[in-house]
Amino acid sequence: MGTIDTHEALREIIGEAAERTQQKIIGHLDEHARNLIGHSPFVLLATAAPDGSCDVSPRGDPAGSVLVLDEKTLVLADRPGNKLADSFRNIVDNPHAGLLFLVPGMNETLRVNGRAKLVSDAPYFDSLVVKGKRPKLAVVVEVEQVYMHCAKAFLRSSLWDPATWPDRATLPTLGTILRDQMDLPIPAAELDASLDHRSLTEQY
Known part of the structure; x- marks a missing residue:
């Protein structure tokens, strides 16, 4: 099978990271x-x-909504979701977290690793208000590692190039997927209408 189960075997195949690559990892938000x-x-x-x-959970808000309190601390507001709380339950039990920030049209990404905690209120919650809605929870991350990730993944995938995007009509709708996966006796179109309504009305 060629399974790699030691660091030594891994390095034998991919080699060591260049010194410059290792030096790009810093411990603060510059x-x-x-x-x-x-x-x-x-x-x-x-x-x-x-x-x-x-x-891994996607988080979206208008640009500028993630607060940088200082060079070692950032805050992400929680918005209404499916209430499974996978990320939050993990943070309660294990504070280690990683974040990957994307900027539309930019091939490089920013990676931040650190220790996270959940906060239900703080003075800065007033700065997390979007469309008049104040979050009930926020994730506070104590930053330990910060570094830029190169453009190769985005260049290989052509993620930002609309010419490479599939025709959305050739892919199933979310209603179709949920109907089939959950074996629901509801027409996919009805599910899609309900999901679209919730997405538009329950963003915040």
């Missing part, structure tokens, strides 16, 4: 990191349970 976070409307939050099971 002016460039703050600038990118301020322009990012979309971030992926990665967490893990004590047993090692992982979760």
Whole structure:
């Protein structure tokens, strides 16, 4: 099978990271990191349970909604969702978290790793209000590592190039997927209408 189960075997195949690559990892949010976070409307939050099971959750808000309190602390507001709370349950049990900030049209991404905690109120919650809605929870991340991720993944995928995007009509709707996966006795069109309504009316 060629399974790689040691660091040594891994390095034998991929080699060591260049010294310059290792040096790019810093321990604080510098002016460039703050600038990118301020322009990012979309971030992926990665967490893990004590047993090692992982979760990655997409978080979206208008650019500038993620607060940078200082060079070691940032805050993400929680918005209404499915209430499974996978990320939050993980954070309660295991504070280690990773974030990947995307800026539309930019091929490079910003990676931030640190320790997260949940907060139900704080003076800065007033700054997390969007469309008149104040969040009930926020994720506060104590920053430990900050670094830029190169453009290769986005260049390989042509993510921002509309010419490479599939025709949405060739893909199933969310209603169709949920109907089939959950074996629901409801027409897909009816599910889609309900989901669209909730998406538009329950964003905040």
